[in-house]
Amino acid sequence: MEPIVALEIGTSRVRVFVGEAREDGGLMITAVGDSASSGMRKGEMFHFDSVCSCVETALHQAEEAANLTINEVYLAMSGSQIEGMPNRGEIPVDGEITPDHVEHVLRVAREVTLPADRQILHSIVGQYSVDGLAGVRPVGMTGKTLAADVLIVHGLYSRMLNLVRVAKSQKLEVAELLFSGLCSAMSALSAEQKLQGVLLIDVGGGTTDYVAYAQARIADAGVISVGGDHVTNDIARAFRLPTTEAEALKIQFGDAMVSAAGRTRRLALPAGAGETPRTAKLSDLQTIVHLRMEETLGLIRARLQQQKLLHLLGSGVVLTGGGAYLRNVAPLAEKVFGLPCEIGAPRNVSGLTANLAVPEYATGVGAVLCGYKSVRTRAEQTRSVWQKLGHWFGIG
Known part of the structure; x- marks a missing residue:
């Protein structure tokens, strides 16, 4: 079997994952290409050439690491139009x-x-x-x-076509278009969790995907056009900071829950040359993060409540994506949904090293798994057709 390659074009990162089948039928991730994303906003493209450049960088890294030429990809996508x-x-x-x-x-x-x-x-x-x-x-x-x-x-056909055109610009054929949320669920959820009912939430830079399983079936899926970048922008506006410094502040001190200690502790805010030094309460930063994340999770909860699915989620909530690193986001999710919550990561492939079994790789690894499943399904269907022909014509 040829290597399976997934291309994930996100708001914050562009990644290429290469997977190869093992003799025991398992799947191993053998290479990853990773580039900062440019030209994407809320999971949707606004600058074609910038996105093409990012894909080219990630593709080259993956080809170098895997020592192969990539011609076909499974393309994972998100966006509020889905x-x-x-x-x-x-x-x-x-x-x-x-x-x-x-x-x-x-x-x-x-x-x-x-x-x-x-x-x-x-x-x-x-x-x-x-x-x-x-x-x-x-x-x-x-x-x-x-x-x-x-x-x-x-989803919107034009948005899908634009991403396909990006792949074509790199001389890549798109084997399948995949919803990123389903890819994350494929890699991060166990069969038992799906059977008991579970909600997967993948918090990306520009969007938040969700997939709900109830009674071992996918009962709902969708996208909220809010992600980690929106938290960064909230911080930048509140404290009058450049987004790069707001992002650094979020990573170092951001918290999805407001702590008692935060009300008395003050943070030194970055200041430019000649600017008067400024400080802010840690609790103010925590409140900004808390309100945005609570709103995002609340939108998903409202959707599931409307679909009468909340009581069917016996295994609770699993968080993936880069936003899963946000401090205390799991306790906040437990509070919003009234369900247990854990941080998820890829688990359904062989030989995952520590640097691959991380929340932000759930979509890419899942896209490889989806591709692997599609290839095997097609092979089984072809074999079945030949078996029928053999039976009809007395061959074999």
Whole structure:
């Protein structure tokens, strides 16, 4: 099997991940290219040439590290234009349910009317129901009606096309477009967490992706157009600082919870040449961070509450992305959702070293996993076709 390569174009970073199949069927990440991102805002491109330059840098690093030429990528993307839409299809069967019935009901469930400027990224099967009994494996059962619940993840076609054009500019073919949130879930969540119900939140620089599993199925997914960069901008405005210095202040002293000690401690603010030295209360910085993060998590909570999913999240909340490093963000999430929360990282690939098993790599590693799954699925389908042909013509 050829190496699987994922390209992640984010607001803060552009990364290329190379994965290779092991003899035991596992997957190993063998190289990573990483570049600061320019030309992206809230997960969406505003300067084509800048993004192309960043991709070129990350691609070159990955090719050098893996000692190969990359021609094809699985492209992970986010952005506020991406939405998740649950849909149900139902057909009459009146007898034993066959694989043809399942294919039919899935076609019906996936037939949704979207505006002309939108395109489906993923249509994810949730569960099947026979005569109202949900969560069944329908083939072989009998009944009068068969229903399928799917989640349609869709986005603006022009935004997707622009990112594909970036890849094409580097002479790359795009094997698949992938929603970043699903990629993070693929790498950071266990089968047990999905079975018990879990909410994954990936806090990036410009966006926050979320994916909710309920009863072992993806029940909702979406994007909030707020990320870690917005916290930095809040700090910069409040204390009249350049964004680079506000970012440094956030990393060193930022806290998602306001502490009692912060009310008495003062921080020296960066000052330029000839400027009067300034200080600020630590609690003021903590309050700025707390309010922005509480608002972001609260928007996700409101969505899940509307979908009646909160009580189905038995395994709680898992945080990934660079924003997961923010001090006390997990306790804040526990407070907002009323659920246990942990910091997640890639876990479902072989040979992960300490520098790869980090929250900010969840999307990229997950995109490689998605690509690996797609390749194996296609190989199995091809093998099945040849087996059928062999049976029909008496070959093999």
